[in-house]
Amino acid sequence: DALNLTAGIWGKLIDDYDAFCLTLVKLTKDQPLTQTLYWNHTDGHKVEACHTFVYAPMQGSDAFKYIDIFVRFVGLELLDYIKALESSYETRSKDCGALSFPKVWEEPGFYERVVGSVNDGILVNDPNGQILYMNENLAKLLGYSPGELLGKHLFDVMDEEGIQLTKKRLSERISGTxxxxxxxxxHRNGAHVWTRVSAKPLVDDDERHMGSLVSISDISARKKAEQDLQVLLNELEQRVQERTKLLTRANSELKKEVEERKSAEKRAILASRAKSQFLANMSHELRTPLNAIIGYSEILEEEMQSAGVDDFQQDIECIHSSAQHLLQLISSILDLSNIEAGRMELQSEEIYLDEFLSELRMMMEDMLQQSELLFIVEQQLxxxxxxxxxxxxxxxIFNFLSNAVKFTLTGSICLRVRHDVDQAHIIFDVEDTGIGIHEDDIDALFSAFWQADGSATRRFEGAGLGLAIAQEYTRLMGGRISVKSKYGEGSTFSVAIPTWHTLDTT
Incomplete structure (x- = not known):
């Protein structure tokens, strides 16, 4: 019943009221209990506190009349606690009427016993840093008895760095910090003792600064753990560096071994040499300067057109087109590398044929602006x-078309779309009237870094990557590429794509 009567009050003060009640139930007259609970501060935050519950029985009976609860807030707001305890005791004495019991704080040494029961170190110093009070726990932590340090200066238990920091803090404490x-x-033996310090100004009834009230907790174990952890981290870092050196050396040896094995086969040497040359000259790092060149050439072209200056128009266009060509070449090399590494993925979507053909037609119009070639589109489905x-x-398809434009000087280029019903494929044919291909060269057309005719390499731009990439893309989509050609008359390149899903939109 007593607990129920106080539930309204204690339920607001104590965060975990159930734990509080459980502690009271366990309390006996023979043994005080200590329990850590959290109080609800008026500003909303929670305050950790250590509670000591003391059973006070009625005279001649086992029933209790009241329970003393001693509370030590972590942070050691000690003076506020003692004042609150005294006020609470006086109020309770009035309520209890005729009850008579001694005022324990009037007994000699009461406050010393209270402070002595605190696990933390307690220190009181004057504004200049002279030690006015030190409890036994703190003195023992520093290797002294309490009386040895009374009247001494804080600086006597500090190194030079600590002295300078303390001078600054004592000065700030005067302003209420x-x-x-x-x-x-x-420590007395010269060792360092790491602590957690909570310090607040000490003032008299007239709010005059009298010094500092300080609580000090030993955190040597925590600091040692941090230092041990740092040692482990340093050792780990050293091991990582050592392993990195070993790995680098192993990689170097492996590279050397691979190169030696490659040298056993002439074709592998030629392929590796060609690939290494291209990859060395055209890498990701070239994209940034090339994009800058392209961007600045476009800006220069726009500014010259705005100013009506066309003296360097042709030169700027040459810079722009050359940079675009080089960027496209780099992209092709990187695409081929991604395919070989298995990093290329399909992004399947529904394609509407009319829209797709219109897109290809617009691309061809741009390529044929300076050409007299006839471009024909035949849709046979x-x-x-x-x-x-x-x-x-x-x-x-664009690779087929661009090759047709490149190797066709006169005549026409035809893009034909048809449907292979038996094998369920859509087939795109690109037929030209160009220079054609020797029959012996057709099988090697889709090898990377290869062109059918060395003279063609000199006469026409290209690195021999487009058809190799087209072949791999077609393979990823489950299709096939075929070539028909007669040297001197023209060629037909065809790509057949499976019709996994078709929709008749007529």
Whole structure:
């Protein structure tokens, strides 16, 4: 019943009221209990406190009349606690009427016993840092008895660094500064003692600054753990560096071994040499300067057009087109590398054929602006849609078309779309009237870094990557590429894509 009567009050003060009640139930007259609970501060935050519950029985009976609860807040707001305890005791004495019991705080040494029961070190110093009081726990922590340090200066248990920091803090304490910080004291034997310090100004009834009230906790174990952890981290870092050196050396030896094995086969040497040369000259790092060149050339072209100056127009266009060509070449090399590494993925989507052909027609119009070649589109199937990787399919067909434009001086180029019903494929043919290909060279067309004719390499731009990439893209989509050609008359390149899903939109 007593607990129920006080539930309204204690339920507001104590955060875990159930734990509080359980402690009271366990209390006996023979043994005080100590329990850590959290109080609810008026500003909303929680305050950790250590409670000591003391059973006070009625005279001649086992029933209790009241329970003394001694509370020590972590942070040691000691003076506020003692004042509150005294006020509470006086109020309770009035309520209890005729009850008579001694005022324990009037007994000699009461406050010393209270402070002595605190686990932390307690220190009181004057404004200049002279030690006015030190409890036994703190004195023992520093290797002294309490009486040895009374009247001494704080600086007597500090090193030079600590002295300078303390001078600054004592000065700030006068203005009312409260602090919580880590501090390193000097033990009597010269060893360093790491502590957690909570310090607040000490003032009299007239609010005059009288010094500092300080609580000090030993955190040597924590600091040692931090130091041990740092040692382990340093050792780990050293091991990582050693392993990195070993790995680098192993990689170097492995590279040397691979190069030696490659030298056993002439074809492997030639392929590796060609690939290494291209990859060395055209890497990711070239993209940034090339993009800058392209961007600045476009800016220069726009500014010259705005100013009506065309003296360097042709030169700027040459810079722009050359940079674009080089950027495209680098992209092709990187695409081929991604394919070989297995990092290329399909992005399948529904493609509407009419829209797709219009896109290809616009691309061809740009390529044929300076040409007299005739471009023809033949659609030999109903309007429909199909599922494929739009970007990769466009790149395959565009490669066929650009090769046709490159190797066809006069005549025409035809893009034909048809449907292989028996094998369920959509087929795109690119037929030209160009220089054609020798029959012996057709099988090697899709090898990387290869062109059918050395003279063609000199006469026409290209690195021999486009068809190799087109072949790999087609393979990823489950299709096939075929070539028909007669030297001197022209060629037909065909790509067949499976119609996994088609929709008749007529």
């Amino acid at each position: 409260e602090e919580v910080f880590d501090f390193r004291f000097v 109903d309007t429909m849609s199909f599922i494929a990787d739009r970007g990769k399919l466009r790149q395959i």
